[in-house]
Amino acid sequence: MTATQVLLTxxxxxxxxxxxxxxxxVTRRRALQQRFGPEYDRAVAEGDSRLAVERELRERERRHATLELRELDPAARTRYAASWExxxxxxLDDPAGAVRDADALVTELIAERGYPTGDYDEQVATLSVEHARTLGHYRDAHEISGLSERGEATTEQLRQAVVHYRTLFASLLGTETPETPETADVPRQRASDDVPHDTSNRS
Known part of the structure; x- marks a missing residue:
């Protein structure tokens, strides 16, 4: 074989x-995009670089793989569904209280499934591996919950928070719900009641 042939080879x-x-x-990138969906786009938009974001998403997958996740038995599913109802x-009687209870019930369900519940950011990162398509609802609910704690959330915002919580709740529970956040059956109050709820003096 000549030197030219070696070079060509x-x-x-x-x-x-x-x-x-x-x-x-490209295959690895597409796999991340398919798995994380909107969470991938959100992370890329907020991150320093796409490559750094993809490394972080793979780290989420690695941490998720170490969890001992549990499926709920039928009795637990029934109990959680009844609590949500x-x-x-x-x-209608206590919108801010309903949001607090919804947050507590979702957190309880997250823990029972085997996800971490201590740090919110860690919790969201871990949930994103299997529940990325409903995670935006959880973030919105968490934000409104913070407004509610400061007495700054309107009744309509509180209603939306419960609807957002329910989206992740249904995903974690493994149930299908036909309603979208705009048509879900959390009761609406009168427009005249749609003012911020001061919860600063509540226990």
Whole structure:
């Protein structure tokens, strides 16, 4: 084999290797995009670089793989579903209380499924691996819950918070709900009641 043939062989091998790496790289990226969905787009928009975000998302997958997640038995599913119905039924009488109870029930369900519940950011990162498509609802609910604690949330915002909590709740419970956040059956109060609820003096 002449020197020219050797050089051409090396070039061909390098091209094949580069193509293989490119295909592998694109495949890994698409796998992340499919798994994390809107969470991938959100992380890229807020991150320093796409590559750094993808490393962080893979780290989330690694941490998630170490969890001992548990499926609920039928009795637990029934109990949680009944508790949720009670929260929705109490909304008209105590919207802010319903939001607090919804947050507490979702947190309890997260813990029972085996997810961490101590740090909110860690909790969201871990949930994103399997529940990325409902995580935006959880973030919105968490934000409104913070407004409610400061007495700054309107009744309509509180209603939306319960609806958002229910979206993640249904995903964790493994149930399908046909309603969208705009048509879900959390009761609406009168427009005249849609003012911030001061909860600063409540226990």
């Amino acid at each position: 090396i070039i061909v091998l390098l091209v094949i290797a580069a193509l293989g790496y490119g295909i592998w790289f 009670e929260i929705q039924a109490r909304f």
